[in-house]
Amino acid sequence: MDVEAYLAEARTLVVDEIRTLTPADSRWTGGLYGLVLDYPLRGAKALRPALCIATARMLGAPLDAVVPTAAALELYHNAFLVHDDVEDESLTRRGRPSLPAEHGVPISVNVGDALLGLAMRPLAQNAREIGAGRALGVLEVLAEMALRTAEGQALELGWIRRNAWALGDRDYVHMVWLKTAWYSFLAPMRCGLVVADGQRLQLAVNRTASMLGIAFQLQDDVLNLQERARYGKEVAGDLWEGKRTLILLHALARAHGAERQLALDILAKPRAQKEAAEIDWLLDFVHRHGGLDHAAAAARAHADRAARAFAAVAAAVPDSVHRDFVHGLIGYVATRSW
């Protein structure tokens, strides 16, 4: 199964749909729609739409039935990225300056809101493709998604604001389930079920998506500290931003005395007061205490759980390229390099 090729095809479909949905700029739009298309056209992986399409199609739904929902998910994802870059003060995104770095906070907050508004369009018109009942079912999933994602962000921002570090693996895993797994895996797969009338598989799909989402974020954290050249974000951005990752929590739980205190002192500083040498020291620190190995192993363990949960789904649907894609993605997520 060529996971990358399936993703690329989903990306083409969804980017076309997003271009069609987006109005052209005029003298009365203040350049809004050029900025709305900025992140979606920056070579995303289209993971969420691909997963939604694959789930619906492995249950027999036609492609046209699921593309509007897939496009809405990708628009939501990009809205979250824009607001996330504001909230985390991220300087780069997909290898280029972030929207707030280039256009400031006010314009970026507004562009994120426009992406959220644009996402409502295919959802409001979805009745044409899947009937009004299922269209509202998709909306219900997305309403829950929006709240879960905001809860995850609130937890993480609260920890950063209160400088909380007395956190266990369970705190991290639950936060990541809310912040990442819900909108990147649970919502796409559950929307696919709604589109294909496959709610009988919901329990097994929930478990698959939850474990896959946690594995994905764990691997993302590892890549953030590991990959320097190929990865699109800034190097060790998580350390600059003071993110509570399993990597850091593991190292802090193993360190003692002055070394541990030095790590906490650096992490307590706001980003602008940190220095590159301090970030390098933190990188050595987490390596020294096996933080990266611990997180990579946890990513593999969660991917294994996802694979076991997905076996129950796979047994209930016919063999297809779409089923193979989800299966392949599970194997891929904990070993990928993007």
Added chain:
Amino acid sequence: MDVEAYLAEARTLVVDEIRTLTPADSRWTGGLYGLVLDYPLRGAKALRPALCIATARMLGAPLDAVVPTAAALELYHNAFLVHDDVEDESLTRRGRPSLPAEHGVPISVNVGDALLGLAMRPLAQNAREIGAGRALGVLEVLAEMALRTAEGQALELGWIRRNAWALGDRDYVHMVWLKTAWYSFLAPMRCGLVVADGQRLQLAVNRTASMLGIAFQLQDDVLNLQERARYGKEVAGDLWEGKRTLILLHALARAHGAERQLALDILAKPRAQKEAAEIDWLLDFVHRHGGLDHAAAAARAHADRAARAFAAVAAAVPDSVHRDFVHGLIGYVATRSW
């Protein structure tokens, strides 16, 4: 007709509905929902839900059919207020510190997103009250509303960022129609029509709502510079924020030479570099050139146009307290003191 009493009743209904919709905080929500309820409970006027309820009810819809949609509109309004306070760096809101002033930009952006997510809940469950077809019709209005509002914000933020002052009355009126009239008047009244199956009145309602919305914002601008004690926002906040109002554009069009240049020099400064004495000088400046009188007269003229457009709506529906409220509101908007 007691406009204030009708507003107060709508407020009670909608605040109750919002309380019911909002989850309780737990150890896994990072205090999100306490902050989500902050602005909605700060004594808002409930203008938008009242207008939506009145429009639906004057066309014969029962109250239960329209309350979820009215609550969604109020949640959107509060989401926009939160993100607006981030974008404008506003320090106060309804007489108290603004959310960003109290909790910072990251948490405020996220609270706004949670309010937007919460607004989707009654919309997704609206089929119970009004059937799936009309529920999706409401969603379509709100999708357009979200984009128009973002377009208006983009226009205004673009003018501020480029320090553009070569703007005419028409630029201001169109920006305000997008930024304020759409979500505060057009969307509430059009949602009311959808709920009550009254789309035959759409042209007259569009005209009423557009003129009323422009009148409302013009009066808002006047109040911002006039009322110091009773008004809930900071004094002359628009001048601190460098907002392009009809008041300022009118004064700048009438001023000359060094005086005009001094005004432009003050307005070009970022908020943190402006001084209170400069804001006082600007207040005298706009008074001297009749800016406030000009805007107040324009507010009355737009309210008159709204009244003429609403006559066509009123002729098509039976006499009721709901029809009287809209009529009363039109008379009220250009003379109000809140």
